[in-house]
Amino acid sequence: MSDLPDGIDSFLTRAGWGNANIDPIPGDASFRRYFRIRCGRRSAMLMFAPPPEEDPKPFLHVARWLLANGHRAPEIYADDAAAGWVLIEDFGDNRMRDWLDDDPAAETQSYMVAIDALLPLHSAPAGPFPAYDIPTYQREAALLTQWYCPAMQLYVDAAGYAAAWDAVLPPLIRRQGAGVTVLRDYHAENIMLIDPASDGAGAQGLIDFQDALAGHPAYDLVSLLQDARRDVSQDMERAMLDHYISNARPQADFEADYAVLGAQRNAKIVGIFTRLYKRDGKPRYLDMIPRVWRAMERDLQHPALAPVAEWFDANIPAAIRRANGGRPQ
Structure with missing residues (x-):
């Protein structure tokens, strides 16, 4: 060929x-x-x-x-x-995303297995990977002001944006400590169902993990449950978060950290999807942006994100975020 x-x-x-x-x-x-x-x-x-x-x-x-x-x-x-x-x-062709598109009744079981796969990863020391530190979180979050805001013709306070994240990230970093292995792109399109059972469970194989870091255990939960590419209902998100918490028994303020990482990751994704559109000529990613904004709006309601939420209200008001689903033109 x-x-x-x-x-x-x-x-x-x-x-x-x-x-x-x-x-x-x-x-x-x-x-x-x-x-x-x-x-x-x-x-x-x-x-x-x-x-x-x-x-x-x-x-x-x-x-x-x-x-x-x-x-x-x-x-x-x-x-x-x-x-x-x-x-x-070869893990085959059964991506979790595609399987659930065809058999949505398997959703609860498939997500539960995906959560359970994280438990041993989070109960052990992190692998020999770089740390997910504040400069890394900041660099990722800044993709929103670097790509999305110019695409929307918004002239925003980028320094104030960084300062808002500097106000909310240190408590998360303290609780993160040495961290666990974070795969960073753990979602339904990157989980393969190997010889899946009729309920969509069975063994699940991992792919697309080359960017792994030592970070907070909530990060991969956010990646899975606030999926940029697939609708996960708030009820399912809550049920799976409860399932994780009941088994992993994380430290106090875990849900605050989950919200902070949700907002950070979703801001990054809005920036990346805009970059894929503007720089790389891939407009299909625009249709995913409204889903990402909806998840970020929920995250921003958490008190732990008050400085970041205030920045958004001042620089990217809710009317702009909701118009056309927040898509760049």
């Missing part, structure tokens, strides 16, 4: 998968490309993360740590990180 990357055949031959059938898989928001590889009865997934735009080494680092510590990452069959090639276990 003429659209296959140069070097794919030689890599597969070196990996013991020569003369395999190669089927491209549609991509998303990055330079990475994926292919399903079939050789006889065997199948595997091939990730092509070409330098300099991509670097597969962080994926390999996190995957090996997850596997060594009993978590369901894909097995690594072969790699050539310098050239961007990684051949991994």
Whole structure:
């Protein structure tokens, strides 16, 4: 096939998968490309993360740590990180998101299994990953003022925005301590159902975890339950948060931290989706922005976010946030 990357055949031959059938898989928001590889009865997934735009080494680092510590990452069959090639276990086609679109009755069970998968991750020390610190939280939150506000032709107090986050993040950081392993993009499109049962449960495999950090246990809960790409009802969010709290028994003020991280993550996502539209010409992300704003509006109601909420009211008033679902034009 003429659209296959140069070097794919030689890599597969070196990996013991020569003369395999190669089927491209549609991509998303990055330079990475994926292919399903079939050789006889065997199948595997091939990730092509070409330098300099991509670097597969962080994926390999996190995957090996997850596997060594009993978590369901894909097995690594072969790699050539310098050239961007990684051949991994094939988890199949059953993304949690797609499964639930077809069988919404499985939602409670599937989310409960996804919550339960976080419990051992959060009960152990963080892996050998960088810390999710205040500069990182600030850098991510600033994507809103860097991309969304200019797209909306809003001239905002960016320094005041940073100061508002500086007022709410230190208590969270103190409670975060050394942190736990945070996958950072843990949601229904990045959870694979491996041979799912009829109720949508069964084993769940992890993908897209290469940006893992040592951070707060509430972060991946926010990612899962305030999903930018799939509607999760407030009742489901509450039920799953209660399920997590009853099993993990986190420290006091956990729900305050959940709200702070919800607002921080959602501000980041609004900025990223705007960037994908304005810079990368991907308008489909605009339709997800109203869902993100709705979740952020709920987060901003928590008293722990009062300085940030005040900044929003002064700089991006509710009427602007709600007009056209908060989408940039």
